Amino acid sequence: MLDYDALYALNEVVRYGGFDRGAQALSLTQSAVSQKIKRLEQNVGGPVIVRTKPLKPTPLGRELLAHFQKVSVLEEALNIESGLQESASPITVAVNNDVLATWFSLVLAKFSETRRNPVHVYNADQTQTREKLQQGGVMACISQTGTPVTGGQSIRLGTMYYQLYASPAFIARYISGSPSPEKVMQSPGLLYDEYDVTLLSDYQQTCFNLAPSFSSCHWYPSSHGFVKMAVDGVAWALLPTLQVVDEVKKGELVSLFPQQALGLPLFWHWTSIDSGALSDLTRAVKLIAKQQLKDVV
Template sequence: MPFQFEHLRTLTALVDEGTFEAAARALHVTPSAVSQRIRAMEQAVGKVLVRRTTPVATTPAGDVVLRHARQVLVLDADALGELGTGDTDPLLPVAVNADSLSTWFLDALAAVTERLGPAFEVHREDEEHTTSLLRAGTVMAAVTSTPEAVQGCTVERLGTMRYLVVCTPEFDARHLGGRRDTALLARAPMVTFDRRDDLQDRFLRQTLSTGHRGPRHYIPASQDFARAVELGMGWGAVPEAQCARALEAGELVPLAPDHPVDVHLYWQRWNLRTPALDLLTDVVRRHAAAGLHPL
């Protein structure tokens, strides 16, 4: 593709920083220089690559070029690292769902930095939507619930994250008749992660064939979500790893022990061989095997 290296670096900086002014500061050039480089790239391919919004957004053509740019920059950083002339570690942007990040994925990242030293930019996104970041070239790899490989990526199974539907004994007494009556869950207060979180509703559809009609609390952080359930704000589907201690201590009670909510997780990564990405894949594979149920 007819792009200069500095132009590719400028595109990634523009997308990462969000504005022409911020990209100029990161690159130590003027905003006019950033604009000229982007315009030169667009003229080279005859297509608009960047929408001039705030923050900027790539077009479908821009997604293709951005993915190419990031791959070039990663390969360049790897080559300089092997030659011993690189002055910075490669930046690996990855996408992961909040519950994986809070339970097992962060340990994998720490293990990689101990051995190789890349810098990570973690994008937290629902597991059903992380592949959109791969398609856009925003990240190099992602934990996802999508088994079909994104174009230009490989996919492999990681395992199953198990969620248990739980509440406090006090919540059970107040809203479920003290009998853990799941038939009453549809009208009882519920904790959900955000408006795209479908786990609790999926449980209701599968077990009661109904939707939720009671109050909803939106708690968009994994640890805080589990804490909200422990405080009795509502019932919810909590990762098994996060509620095991509270269940053992009697601080939480299981509402449907025979009906866990299972989410199958996969690892998708660019089909590009680099030492950092290969090591990350190997470490993620091993940590997933220890922290997830077999798929």
């Protein structure tokens, strides 16, 4: 029989990345939390966390956390159905940065109209979110891959389009005359992080048949700052068209190649469990995606 009190302690320690903050969330001492984790490890016959900074679950720990999340959601449904209490278990979701910066807040606004469940959103690249779901770290995610994980479901949301933007000042400084892809790629550009390399590579190869080139790019991991640096003329940036509608209308940004756009398909994945809250979140995601994304199936 699993010790669910200890599982809850494991969940909080991993969520907050350490014993100190996990203990604060549980209103316990670090020693008490450590004892719970040790007891759990003895019960299951192996380590459940890797004691690094931040703490990470072992493969066994990930399985236990996935089980704990499913049980919590099922208990909530049973409690509501039986009228014992109106509990609200957290829903854990992994979402990529560009979706967070453009339309996922609308999903939470819609969801919160009828549900009071906290939604814990983890920021991860669209190439990594599905793996997080597969490992049991979250209950749902947005991914560029459509194949469902084992024990899960997926639906296509639509396509998010990206174009290359720069400010008029940047164009005047670095690109004389008509812009060519080669000339633009030799001028200062922007990358969000190491995962953004894949997106920019796809754009360069798909739209211009160019070999990937990043040697002139700044790295700046901030969505707001990413747009601001482009507006300020620091560099060009590959941005979602949704994110810069106002800047384009104001003339602060110009699409360097308006006929060339990279389409990124997006899929919503979720664990197949009987959860009214997760079903409502899925409905909210589908509704907002239909409003915001093109080429919706």
